[in-house]
Amino acid sequence: MRSFAEILDIAIARKGSREAVLAGAMAVKSAEEIAAIQDDRWLAQMARGIFQAGISWSVVEAKWPGIEEAFQGFTPARVAMIEGDALDALLSDPRVIRSGAKIVAIRDNGAELAANPGLGRRIADWPVSDFAGLLADLNARFSRLGGSTGAYMLRVMGKEGYILSRDVVARLQAEDVISGAATSAKAMKAIQTAFNRWKEESGLPLNQISRVLAQSIDAG
Template sequence: MSQLEKFDAIYQRACERKGGKEVLESLIDKPLSPQTLAQIDESRYLAEFTKKVFQSGFVWRVVENKWDDFERVFFEFNIQKILLMPDEMLEKKATDPSIIRNYNKVKTIRENAIMIDTVNREHCGFAQFVADWPTEDIIGLWAYLKKHGARLGGNTGPYGLRTIGKDTFLLSNDVVAYFTQWDIISGSAQSKRSLNAIQASFNELQQQSGRTLQEISMILSRSVGDNYF
C-alpha cells in the first residue's frame, strides 16, 4: 500500500480546483453533534433509511416528490405502528399508487423497524446507539446496518447516516477513484480489506486536520475527478 498523501496537499488542490478557500469552505457541510443526533426521533432514522432504500437504483427526484405520501401511508414512520403491520397490510400498501409500488422495498420498512426496536430494547435507544458509535470505526456501523437491517448494505446505509447527520465519509466515485489512484486500495472498495484501508486513511487525515470525516470526505472528493467549475 502506498503512503497516504498529506491532508494539506489535498486541501490545497481542492481550493485551486474550486476557485479558492472561501468557495471550497462554502461547499463543505458539517455533521450534527452526538448530543443532537441522540435527540432525533427514531422515526426519522427509519424514514431516512427507507428513503435511501427506495432511491437506490431509482431516480432520486421521483422519491422526493412522493415523500409526503410515503410519510402519510406509513404513519410518519412511527416504529410501534409499523411493527403492528401484518403482511396483508404491507402488501396492500405496496399497491398504493401514491407511492412507489415495489413490494420488496416496502417490506424493508417493517424489517428496519424491527432492527431499530431491537436496538432500543438491547441498548439505550437507537438514536443514542448511532450517536455513540465511534467515528474511527464508522465502517463498523455500516457493517451493523448491513447485517441487521434490510437493504442497507453498499452505499445505502452510509448515505442514510450522512443525511440524518451522523459523521461519516462516503464512498462516492471520486473518493473511490482517489484511493485507487494512490494505491491505497485495489479491486472492490466494499471489500473488508479496502474498507479497513480507507477507514485507516480517513483516521490519519482526521488526526492531521482536526476535521470531521464528513468534511474530509467532501474536501477529498473535490480534489479529484471532473468537478471543476
C-alpha cells in the same frame, strides 16, 4: 499516500479556493443531538434511501408526504406489522413507490427498531474513528443499508462520516489506500486508517475530508 494538505491543494487548484472546495459539506450534529433523534425518524430516513435506490431522487421527494402518511409516520411498531392485507394495501397504494421488495425491507427494518429501540444513542456513541465499523453494523442489522445507502442516511442525520462516492474512491485509489473496489473488510480497514490519519493531520471532520477528496478528482 499524500498528506491531507497536499490533497487539499490539489482540490483548491481545481475549484479555486478552500471555500469552494468545502461548499456543500453537510454540517455535523453533536452526539446529544443525534441521540435525541427518535427511531421513527431513523426509519423514515432508511425508507427514503431505500426508495431512492435506482430511481430519481426527485420522484421520491415529490411523493414523500404521501409515503409518510401511508407508513403512518414510520412508527417502528406499526411498520413492523405490515404484512398480509396491510402489505397488499401498500402494494396498491398510489401514494407510495410500489416495490414489494423495498416495502418488505422497510417493514423488516421497522421490526428491528421495534425490537431494539434507541438507534440514535447507539449511533451517537459510535466512535468516528471506526466509522467503517458503524457502516458494517448497520448493514448487518438492517435490510438494504449496504453500499452508500447507510452512509447517506448517517450524513443526512448529522453523524460525522464519509461517503465512498466514485470520486472519493478514485482519490483513495490514487493514494494507494486501496487498489480496487471499496467493498472488502480489508479495503474498509485501510480506508478508515487513511481517514483517521487525514483527520489527525487536518483537524477537520470526516465529512469535510470526504468532500476534499471528492473535489480533488477531475470527474472528466
